[in-house]
Amino acid sequence: MSSRVLVVEPNEEIRIPLMRVLRARGVGVDGFGSAREAIDALKAAPTWSRALIELTLPGSDGATLAERVRAQLPEIAICFVTGGESGELLCRAHVLGTILWKPLGLGPLCERLISDTRR
Numbered sequence: 148m149s150s151r152v153l154v155v156e157p158n159e160e161i162r163i164p165l166m167r168v169l170r171a172r173g174v175g176v177d178g179f180g181s182a183r184e185a186i187d188a189l190k191a192a193p194t195w196s197r198a199l200i201e202l203t204l205p206g207s208d209g210a211t212l213a214e215r216v217r218a219q220l221p222e223i224a225i226c227f228v229t230g231g232e233s234g235e236l237l238c239r240a241h242v243l244g245t246i247l248w249k250p251l252g253l254g255p256l257c258e259r260l261i262s263d264t265r266r
Contacts, residue, residue: 151175152260153198155185155212156228157205165199168257182207189219196222197260202229202240210239217243226260 152169156162157180169176177193179185182204198216202209213225225244229237240246 150197151177151193151195153185153193153195153200153216154178155180155182155198155200155204155209157181157201157203165257169260172257174260181205182209182212185212186215189216193220195220196224198223198225199260200225200227202227202236208236210236210243213240213243
């Protein structure tokens with residue numbers, strides 16, 4: 148599997164700088180602002196090895212998206228970001244991957260994604 152990263156974050160002020168930093172560090176990244184955009188991209192059979200998904204997405208939630216992604220890419224490592232969600236959604240996300248709490252620094256987040264894609 149390649150070292151491409153899927154980033155699904157509705158806030159452009161987070162998504163765009165994160166993608167720029169990852170690309171500057173040699174990591175391939177595909178970014179989307181909604182679950183629908185990411186699901187549409189799944190149809191092209193991507194080779195993401197890692198995903199960073201916001202738990203609160205327009206029209207869906209990050210755990211539901213992660214389940215769809217994992218169905219197609221069973222080996223993908225999933226990391227969620229959140230500022231706080233319901234207990235049920237957090238439990239679903241915890242089963243699927245790691246949860247990171249906002250606010251978080253761009254540098255440490257990028258380092259985590261980069262180190263995980265190089266394993």
